Amino acid sequence: MDDMAGTPGDIYDIDELLGAYALDAVDDDERDRVDDYLAVNPRAQAEVQAHREVATMLAFTGMDAPDDLWGRIAGEIGEQAPPPGPELAKVMSFDEHPRRRGMAAAAPWIVSAAAAAVIGFVAIGLVADRADAPNEPIASAFETAAADRDSVTTVLVSDASEASAEAVIDQDGHGFVVAQDLPTLPDGQTYQLWGVVDDGQVISLGIFGPNPELETFTVEGPVSALAITIEEFPGVVSDGNPEGAFVGTF
Amino acid sequence: MQRTDDVRREYTEASDAALVVSIGRYQQAALAEAYRRHAGACFGLAKRLLNDHSRAEEIVQEVFVRLWNEPNRYDPERGTLRSFLLAHTHGRSVDLIRADASRRNREEKEARQQAVGGYDISHEVWDLALAGHVREAMETLQPGEREAIELAYFGGLTYKEAAERLGEPEGTVKSRIRSGLKRLRVELVQAGVSMGAD
Numbered sequence: 001m002d003d004m005a006g007t008p009g010d011i012y013d014i015d016e017l018l019g020a021y022a023l024d025a026v027d028d029d030e031r032d033r034v035d036d037y038l039a040v041n042p043r044a045q046a047e048v049q050a051h052r053e054v055a056t057m058l059a060f061t062g063m064d065a066p067d068d069l070w071g072r073i074a075g076e077i078g079e080q081a082p083p084p085g086p087e088l089a090k091v092m093s094f095d096e097h098p099r100r101r102g103m104a105a106a107a108p109w110i111v112s113a114a115a116a117a118v119i120g121f122v123a124i125g126l127v128a129d130r131a132d133a134p135n136e137p138i139a140s141a142f143e144t145a146a147a148d149r150d151s152v153t154t155v156l157v158s159d160a161s162e163a164s165a166e167a168v169i170d171q172d173g174h175g176f177v178v179a180q181d182l183p184t185l186p187d188g189q190t191y192q193l194w195g196v197v198d199d200g201q202v203i204s205l206g207i208f209g210p211n212p213e214l215e216t217f218t219v220e221g222p223v224s225a226l227a228i229t230i231e232e233f234p235g236v237v238s239d240g241n242p243e244g245a246f247v248g249t250f
Numbered sequence: 251m252q253r254t255d256d257v258r259r260e261y262t263e264a265s266d267a268a269l270v271v272s273i274g275r276y277q278q279a280a281l282a283e284a285y286r287r288h289a290g291a292c293f294g295l296a297k298r299l300l301n302d303h304s305r306a307e308e309i310v311q312e313v314f315v316r317l318w319n320e321p322n323r324y325d326p327e328r329g330t331l332r333s334f335l336l337a338h339t340h341g342r343s344v345d346l347i348r349a350d351a352s353r354r355n356r357e358e359k360e361a362r363q364q365a366v367g368g369y370d371i372s373h374e375v376w377d378l379a380l381a382g383h384v385r386e387a388m389e390t391l392q393p394g395e396r397e398a399i400e401l402a403y404f405g406g407l408t409y410k411e412a413a414e415r416l417g418e419p420e421g422t423v424k425s426r427i428r429s430g431l432k433r434l435r436v437e438l439v440q441a442g443v444s445m446g447a448d
Binding site: 018072 | 295328383384404408412428430
């Protein structure tokens with residue numbers, strides 16, 4: 001891990017770079033540092049993806065490409081392409097993408113803890129009155145998600161703590177965790193969010209730092225449970241720590 | 251001929267992810283459909299950044315040839331195909347801008363073209379509606395956020411260069427870009443713009 005992302009202050013600094021990084025507005029050294037950070041931080045990956053989606057909208061102009069450009073492209077790839085025929089088909093697997101580095105083998109304790117958790121769905125609206133959440137735009141998006149009847153919500157609790165966190169995932173997979181009640185962790189530790197997906201696999205969904213507030217994440221497809229674990233900085237790629245974990249089921 | 255039409259129709263109705271899988275199998279018609287959907291946006295962005303029609307064409311050609319040669323670089327889990335193609339378009343354009351000679355040419359052209367102005371956002375109703383939502387969302391930003399994003403994204407500047415241009419601390423501009431993008435996303439979602447969907 002790069003030395004820029006070793007302490008809470010460093011993580012704050014590098015998090016602040018994510019917008020500029022998404023717009024190609026960082027220098028080469030900073031880009032390398034962010035790349036290293038993203039490799040182990042799915043939350044930051046999701047944030048960069050979200051920023052790029054916004055940039056996509058900014059870029060949209062309704063302009064047409066020049067008429068003759070496709071002809072030039074077709075000419076160039078025509079020279080490179082193999083003769084047609086199924087025996088020459090290039091088989092592409094999405095399963096080998098680097099993105100899946102964040103996907104761990106099933107962590108049985110999370111799955112079983114989720115199964116054992118006596119947590120019902122909380123009524124939508126219970127978590128919707130967090131007007132004092134720290135980041136106003138995110139708080140607004142959270143309120144929208146929490147008020148949406150198609151969103152799902154849960155409360156994450158731990159056997160080792162009186163504190164709890166509340167989570168909302170909207171129908172588009174945008175997730176929010178109201179985590180400011182979780183105790184502040186000592187230096188060198190961070191909260192990490194995990195999700196149990198359809199096939200029982202456990203995916204790291206983000207690093208929250210030692211003092212989380214209203215945090216966001218993104219999921220693609222159904223999630224049956226969430227867990228927040230306590231890890232050493234900067235978090236782990238797999239095998240989250242079960243001790244003191246907060247778990248909630250959908 | 252009938253089969254060709256059937257293939258074309260099949261791709262017209264395919265998702266972007268399905269198109270990329272077909273591109274991976276050397277189906278040129280799939281690349282043509284991806285081009286039909288997204289080349290205009292890529293060209294518009296490159297032209298706006300570079301102020302150079304020919305170089306914008308070169309960038310778009312490079313982006314689509316690269317998609318043909320390396321379709322597995324696109325991961326549907328990480329965003330839409332348009333976002334992927336535009337990110338590549340932007341990155342390559344910025345590479346050009348940051349070469350000193352390119353920057354000089356561009357600034358000279360900017361100076362000449364500012365008097366002409368205008369940027370084609372016409373054509374389809376949906377396009378206009380989206381452009382309108384984007385414009386309105388931009389107007390909700392704090393002036394400092396808007397300036398920082400415009401200089402970074404459409405100006406091709408690093409945040410440090412943007413800070414120098416604006417006479418603001420680097421950290422301030424860095425934070426404004428991030429907060430502005432978050433605010434834009436919320437505004438666009440609230441305006442009903444679908445984010446991240448094919």
